[in-house]
Amino acid sequence: MSELLRLEGVAAGYGEARILAGIDLALDQGQALALLGRNGTGKTTLINTIVGHTRRFGGRIWLDGKDITAFKPHQRARAGIGWVPQERNIFKSLTVEENLTAIAVPGPWDLARIYRMFPRLQERRANMGNQLSGGEQQMLAIGRALMLNPKVLLLDEPLEGLAPIIVQDLMRILSDIIRDEGLSVILVEQNARKALSITHNAVVLERGSVIHSSSAAELLAQDDKIDTLLAVSQH
Structure with missing residues (x-):
C-alpha cells in the first residue's frame, strides 16, 4: 500500500500563535x-x-510523493486535496447543481454519481444553497468536494x-x-x-x-x- 500524504515536523498556527507543535502523520x-x-x-x-x-512555522507536507509545502x-x-470545512462554505447564491459543477474536475466523481449517492440533492438541484436544510447543505458540501475528484x-x-x-x-x-x-x-x-x-x-x-x-x-x-x-x- 503506497503512502499518499505525509506531514513531517509540521508546526503551524495563526498570526504569532503556534497551535501545532511538530506534527508527524502519514x-x-x-x-x-x-x-x-x-x-x-x-x-x-x-x-x-x-x-x-x-501560518506554517516549520515542517513539510507531501502529497502523492510531491512536496506541496509551498x-x-x-x-x-x-x-x-478535497476539503469539507465545519462552515461548509457552499455558494448560497448558486443552485445545488451550480455548486456541484462550478469547480468540478473531470474524473470518476461526476454529477450523475453524486446524485446517485445523494438523491436528495438531485431532487433539489434547482434550489439555491440558502434554501437547503443543514443536512442538505452538508451533503452538498461533501458532494462538491468529491466533484474535485480529490x-x-x-x-x-x-x-x-x-x-x-x-x-x-x-x-x-x-x-x-x-x-x-x-x-x-x-x-x-x-x-x-x-x-x-x-x-x-x-x-x-x-x-x-x-x-x-x-x-x-x-x-x-x-x-x-x-x-x-x-x-x-x-x-
Missing part, C-alpha cells in the same frame, strides 16, 4: 484516518494546515449539529466512500466511536501534538482508553 492510499481530540486541541488547525490556510490553497486543491478528502466535523436521522444517512454514505470506493479520508469527529467505526487508523491530538496513534479497531476495542485520551465519556 496516510496511505485508500485508508481513512480518524483525527480525534478534545475541543481546542488542534484538529481543525491541522486540517486547515493541510489545506493551506494557516503550495497555495488553490494549488493544493488542484493537486488533489486524492484525499478532509472532513471537519461533518456530523455536527445535524438531526440523528441525517447523521445516520451520512454515516452510511461516508462508510461507502471509505470502504467501498476506497477514497483516502481524514475525518475529524467529536463522537470518537462513530469515527472509529468507519476508519482504518486513529490519531489523537492534545495541545497541538500527537499523543496516540493506532489502528481504529484497536482503539475502538478499548473503551477506557478512549475516555482517558479524550477526557470525556462518549457512550
